[in-house]
Amino acid sequence: MRKYAPADFTKVDLTGDFWRERLETVLTRTIPSQYKKLGSEGILESLDLKDPPPPLRIPRNHMGFTTQFFWDSDIGKWIEAAAYALSHRRDAAIEAQIDEIVDKLEAGQCEDGYLNFWYVGHEFDKRWTNLRDRHELYNCGHLLEGAIAYFQATGRRKMLDVMERYLDHIRATFGTEAGKKRGYPGHQEIEIALVKLYHLTGEKKHLDLAAYFIDERGRQPHYFDIEAVERGDDPKAYVFGSHEYSQSHMPVREQTKVVGHAVRAMYMYAAMADLAADLEDPDLKKACETLWSDVTTTRMYVTGGFGPSASNEGFTTDYDLPNDTAYAETCASVAMIFWAQRMLNLDLDGQYGDMLELALFNGALSGLSRDGEHYFYENKLESDGSHQRWEWHPCPCCTMNVSRLVASVGGYFYSTGEDLIAVHLYGGNHAELDVSGRKVALTETSNFPWSGEINLSVDPESPGQFTVKLRIPEWAKGATASVNGNPVEIPANLDKGYLAITRDWSKGDIITLDLPMTPERIYANPKVRMDLDRVTLRRGPLVYCLEQIDNPDAPITLLALPRDATVSVEDRLDLFDGIVVLKAEGKAMRTDDWTGTLYRTTPPEESTKTLTAVPYYLWANREPGPMTVWIREH
């Protein structure tokens, strides 16, 4: 039994402008356009199992790898996002699209339950021979999440039945019992899906399979080496060198450093937190806490981005956080949000809520354009203007990750526990929650994230005592709170970053929260050499950046923000339907007196320039141009 559980997103109606706009864009533009792309890119056609199969759309690379191996996952993720859209409002056209896919999934399922369109279509004799590289279990996980979401949205369970048959096959193939392969996924993901299925059905076997995958991982003799030898490959010739790449270099519970491919890592940690909660496993919880501390103190971008390196799509060494080559895959920030939410199921600790908010408003949201049809895979923190959004990607994982996140974002606002409501995120909404059998309606009125003035009405169906815990963000210095106009002392009632208010609540009670959004300067640990002598600006949950378009008079690399300059706030109703920008009197190095000179004995002259910074998540939505999150400070 979990101590805390997130409120279902269908119970949280987003009424504030900020999330209403993002949600509507995803529902009306992103999800339909993604379906069209699945068609035009040949992904839906792969379900037709043509004999012979059509030529590859995405040629194999020098390692023999094509992203077509995991097209099933893209289909699963789109179904999941589309199903979340249906939970907001039913749509016969979308349902017909999904039902057609489900019919093909059923038709493509093997007699023994196996289901994978790459292997069935191209190399059936090689199925389950390369868990390390080929994503079969990852594909299954995403299809399963899609099936669960579609069942929850519509009550139709055909896809779920298909997936349960597939899981029976997987359960018969993998495990510690004699005659089974002791395999586990090269790319983690299915574990999260299995825990969801356990919560849906109550069947322990799904939780057990997830726990098996987590606990078998990294044991010796190493399964990925055994299967490599069986394939006739040399395990030592593994292109990524070490099993750190897939976090299988040692048993999961012994891991203390965040390493390897960032998305795999984050999905695995999320699953570990899930299992720690459901199995009440303190060792697994401790392992999660250790890894959390490692990543947040040594290996994270200020935007809530993860994994600096393109070569392994992941982590390198402590404090190695380059800005212009940052990989920081959108999926990694989305997966961090999943992990943070699951840590909150274990422990109501503000550091998890703060991270959830940071990754959501910055590292993840930057992955989706304003128009809802362009994306970033890599979320760089500095660009010369050449890094721009794309319509589609040979590996479209990030597109549907961001759409499934936004389509269900209301699910990250609240948790409930015994006689307890916890508020993690702010933004206008109306929620109907069940608190230990008592129905409680919550209505938040605010203009978050542009303002930290929040009114929350608490309306229980019948009066009674329970606790409301409100996250006081780390950035909200000097926050104040009151109930029905009576001040509530914050430091005295703060419990791990959450303001706890226990009282007899009755209809019409109003909590007022003032979270000051003073612009802040953020500095990096000096060991991050890329950020030395640089500063970034933050206001409330939003990290800011300089874009050339707002600072037209000098290249942004030449701009500097004096340490004593005042950073002020300006409402810009003309930009992006109304945002807050930050302004300061800065300086720009002059280059006009350097013509014909490469080196000289006198430093550059400087002139005064007004700096204008915009929220990072909005960058690259106007004309292409340079951008930087970190600004020289002197």
Ligand SMILES: [Zn+2]
């Ligand atoms: Zn991705």
